[in-house]
Amino acid sequence: MEENHYIRGLKLKRDSIASFNNYPFHLPSIKTLDELSFHPNVTYFVGENGMGKSTLLEAIAIAAGFNPEGGSFHFNFTTFNSHSPLEKHIKLIKGIERPQDGFFLRAETFYNVATNIEELDREPAPGQKIIDSFGGVSLHEQSYGESFWATFVNRFRGNGIYLLDEPEAALSPLRQLSMLAHMDELVHQNSQFIIATHSPIIMSYPNAKIIELTEEGAKESSLEETNHYSIMKQFFDNRDRLLHHLLKQ
Template sequence: MRQLLDDGLRLHPGITFLVGENGSGKSTILEGIALAYGMSPEGGSTSAQHATRPTESPLSQWLDLQRGVGASRWGFFLRAETMHSFYTYLEANPSTGGEPKFHEMSHGESFLAILDTRFDAPAFYCLDEPEAALSFTSTLSLISTLQQIADYGGQILCATHSPVLAAMPGARIIEVGPWEMRPSNWDDLVLVRQWKSYLQSPERYLRHLLDP
């Protein structure tokens, strides 16, 4: 995180993806920015106040966010691992007109319902591995939603393992790893090279794992 604290991170209009291995720090960076913006650490909008067990890093306390002139102060943090508790919070604190019955939906359906009911304004959106609940087809629906937000003037920061999401035209990609943060092109991502290699010849990988 030293690079982030020393040099900062300029988020351009539209969509920025943080891509990297598990443990690389991309979700910590996303969380720190979301909290510094005023969002709930367990997901939700800048007005959500639910919390169960604090586990977030202190990074947000060290960040100084600078908004552009006229930028919206509303934002939404979609965090895959805490969505179940967020749905419970929404049931107890419904918006005007009520809420969808998130707990009665499948994991993927509930994510899509959040997209339909919350991702509808040119605000700041932070998404932590949203593809975790989505099929290939649903991921394409997410791409369409994100593009609409960008077209309306919204800003999106998304941590992802998905080569499908990261392929969005016009998106900025930052690869996080031992080098800390570096701009990258889709074709140059370690993630993309690994998936291409696996899909071309899965047996090359699996025989090393499954052979007795």
């Protein structure tokens, strides 16, 4: 049921915004925003660079109780305070259920999360080390892709809300397909995903809601209607012709 979403949607508190001429409120996706509703399983934010995908996802994450640089609800560190003020001007519409787990996984600041885990585990404390819940191997001793993947498959436990910002930056196409399979397992364990992505592979989860951010604002799209899918299809359907015009050969 809709009421059982962890996050059913959001409303922009427009009356609290002093000016729509300043960042990030001047972005078309924010300037025209009133309310968004999310899918109970998987919702995607897609669009070109600069349209506000990561900014919007970050605001949702902070409003939901996550650290701006990522991690679980319990992470509380700051490397560089660069997040926008948008979270102060949105209201999350929550369901009846509360998540038992959660994680904000963003490619941009994942190194900082890995470093914070190392620092916390150096402090003497009884019981399990934090890294054990990430697979037991230092995230800094793995490649970027492997550490990102280790976090996804080991730390995401189900019954949770998971926010991912451009996970394709760390994952090969094969791993992106594997990600869909593991997402499906977690969805069947009562989990909800909100993902900002450029990848047509990642945004192909069946029956998901795709919210495309454009110069005209935010709109719901099908996979095939997105600009990302269209460009990739053109490339693979007629690569030589596209490259001929692009490279002016």
